[in-house]
Amino acid sequence: MVKAVAAGVPSLAPFFDESGGLGHDAVVRSQAVQQAVHGSLQQGDTPGLYGGTRKPTICDVKQLKAFLTDPVNRQKAQAWATALDITTAGIPEYLDRLTPVLLRHDTLVQNHDYKKRKAVPYNSLLQAGIAVLVDEQGLPAVKCSCGNPLRPFTDGTNRISVKFEDGNRKWRGYQPSSVVAVRPAPRSMERLALVDVDDPGRGIDRPVGTTGGHDQTFDTRxxxxxxxxxxxxxxxxxxxxxxxxxxxxxxxxxxxxxxxxxxxxxxxxxxxxxxxxxxxxxxxxxxxxxxxxxxxxGTSEGSTTPPAPPSTSGPPSTAPPSSPASPSSPSSPSSPSSPSSPSSPSSPSSPSSPSAPSSSGAGPSSSPPTSSAPPSSKAPPSSEPPGSPPTTARSSPAGGPVTSSAPPPSAPVTTSAPPPETVSAPATSSPATSEPPASSAPATGEPALSGPASIVIT
Incomplete structure (x- = not known):
């Protein structure tokens, strides 16, 4: 149920005495909705959604501010602020950001009466021509003539039943198809593009928070x-x-x-x-x-967090066969299939790592270990980026599998070394550099490098 509110008809329970000239409605024929976005929903920054006039003061914001900040009206001010979800102390600043306009469509809002010292909400249909204050996102916030606070209408526009009573007779030109509800603009606006209700060929460019003194005109034709x-x-x-x-x-x-x-x-x-x-x-x-x-x-920019590397608790002997079979590490942003990979190859872990750019240029077949971090590599991303192993495959000879980020074979591996038991297994047969590479090199360089245990251990 929606109560009709006609232009020029006083409210039965207003916040402000309407005989004080706080606002002035106009005679405006409701405009047909040119093309509904969805049903009758209109976005608050839609050009021409609201009208204006070059006549001074269709809404006296200064008078409303003086009334609501007067200690005598403290109870009304509290109810008014509560309805708009602001504090009484914030009323002056809030009013300074509002802009007076005239409705060009019969507009659905959540209106408020002042009863028993409280703001009582009810759904209403405001006739075109009623003067309102709108906020920075184009939402009606105050009905000027009575000072009643307004909130957005949130129900479906095609399920309403308009009730004309209390002097609000059905006005000429009323058409259910012309009724609109306003949704907030996606941004705070700086200016409102209005149509002069006295001359539709003239547009009014009104800065937000002004009352007409800084208007500029333009040709709507x-x-x-x-x-x-x-x-x-x-x-x-x-x-x-x-x-x-x-x-x-x-x-x-x-x-x-x-x-x-x-x-x-x-x-x-x-x-x-x-x-x-x-x-x-x-x-x-x-x-x-x-x-x-x-x-x-969650767009595919370089900020995507890489998946955690596989656990290193498994025996080293099982790593070589499983690593070439799964170069998929599917979520690695450095994969050539990712559209963002050329621009941010190193983003998953260490953007400053010198080895990351070289890994992004490798094709899927030339660097199986690129996407899947070696199971035995359990070092933090900052010290051992996932892109390091592929660099070794192209830059290190088969007999010396020393990664670009690891120390020479003679030096103990500290940043990416697996647990002691993993080191002792391959290293007991020989002094590192000749024996392990010899056992893995003949099977082609890729399997040798994809065997995380042999590479990192060395």
Whole structure:
């Protein structure tokens, strides 16, 4: 159930005495929704969603601030602030960030009456022409004439039943299909692109937090070309369209995440459109809640954390046959199949490691150990990057399997040495450098290097 609120009709239980001239509604015919994003949902930064006028003071913010900060009205101020989820001390700063506009659509909101010293919420439909204050994301926040706090309407717009009573008769031009509910813009805006309700051919560019003294005008009849948005993020594309005076549309029930990539637009690039017309974007990928530019949400950037290396508790003798069979270490970002690997080969563990760039250039067949860290390599990523073994395969001769990050054979291995029992097994037969390589080299260099025990032990 939704209560209709007509322009110019006083509220029965207002926060502010409406005879004081706090706000002034206008006569505005409700605009048909050009193209619904989903149902009747409109984004708060949609160009032309709201109207304006060059007449001074459609909403007296200074008077409202003085009323709510007067100690005499402390009880009302407390209820008002609670309804908007702010503190009474934060009221002046909050009001300074609001911007007066006129509704151009019959708009659904959660309204509030002041009863028994409390803000009592109820769903209402505000008629086009009502003056409201909107916040930095384009959400109606205050009904100007009575000072009632407003919150977003959260129910489905196609399941409402509008009730006209208490002097709020069904107004001329009311159409259920023209009813809208506003969703917050994905960013805090700096300016609002309004349409002059007295001259629709004139647009008003109003800085957020101002009441009209800094307005600039523009021609709403000027055609605007759809920019090339393919490859950009949905968040960036939305901003670019809004800056050009065009509205963003999308397929599906939910707004795509900001980091989703735009694949196409309808109409296509270069199409001339009027002010406030919609461009529907097709997107791919993205993570719910992801931010613009893909900086969050698990994208395949170099920040991906590598998997933990396999356990070294198994006997060294079982490592050689298993290592070549699984060069998959599938999650290694240095794998050639990962699109981000050329730009960030060393990101999984040690970006400063000199051996990482060389490992990213190796193909899957030339460096089996690249992706799968040797089972016996249990050293921390900072001292023994997963990319080290492949470097050994290309730079060290078969007779001297000394990795670039390990000390010479004569020096004891401290950073990546396996447990003592693992060292003693291969090392007891001979003094290291000649015997182990000789036993593994004939079987081709790859198996010898993929046998983690023999490489690291040496």
């Amino acid at each position: 000027k055609q605007r070309a759809v920019p090339d948005l393919a490859g950009t993020t949905f968040g960036d594309a939305s901003r670019r369209l809004a800056d050009k005076g065009l509205a963003v549309g999308y397929d599906g029930k939910e707004r795509p995440p900001d980091d989703a990539r735009v694949t196409a637009s309808d109409p296509p690039t270069g199409t001339e459109l009027g002010f406030g017309e919609y461009v529907t974007l097709s997107v791919a990928g993205g993570t719910p809640g992801g931010t613009s530019g893909g900086r969050s949400g």
